[in-house]
Amino acid sequence: MAVMDDSRLAEELRLTIGRLVRTVRAVDTMPPGEAAVLGYLDRGGPLTTAEIAQQRGVSHQSAAKTVKGLLTQGLVRVEAHPDDGRKLLLTLTPAGHDRLAEERRRRADRLGRAINAVLTPDERKTLEAALPLLSRLSTHGTGE
Template sequence: MSLDPDQHDDTDALALAHDLRLVIGQLKRRLREQAYLGDLTWSQVSVLGHLDRQGPATVTALARAEGVRPQSMGATVAVLEAAGLVGGAPDPDDGRQTILSLTAACRDLIKAGRAAREDWLLRAIQTTLSAEETAQLAGAVALLKRLAAS
């Protein structure tokens, strides 16, 4: 009795998806360990990441992007402002709104965190992988980019 080749491919793809999810989770945790976040919560880090990637925003826009109520986002932003990580300026189109952006100190902190994570990855690649494995990893990164874009 032979197995259906399509069923075998589906089983292999499911196992690969499972393994990939686990490995990406482990890699994310290792990368997080490399950047000191101080006493920031993950929701605060997420807001800083949003402002870094998307640029200045209002509390309302941040709340919408993060899927929380504006009141909750206001509390998160207040902590970030008190820590000197974000600052606000009046919206030129609507003076009732405040446009929030990252402070220079926060940008420096983000830059240092990225450098620490990239340095860890560089050292891990150089000390763990052979030249051939490094080339294979480069090919895998191209495939992961395609997956992420799908």
């Protein structure tokens, strides 16, 4: 089997991971923006709406609209910023943790069923061995 050049390998990886992500997200029950905000709060702890907007790469207005929906659903709550009384921090509620866990479980179940249905035991071992490589690629240049 011929080895792909880096550019072709990168493009094939991008396309394949994009299809995989879309397949896994097909089971989502909440809008992607809401799930993203819950994920940021879960991974990073309390954040301001401005910080969420910056991380998501959206306008403050767009982030505020998403946050308002999450507040209405009781998935996040607002608390005073400990260092700056003009700012408000958003944090996950227990219901927010539960909803995010359910979304993640649904995605993992979909992916797990696909792994079991499509891959041989040897292919599963290969996939497992590739995880550290994919992790390194995903954090390259992000400062993590």
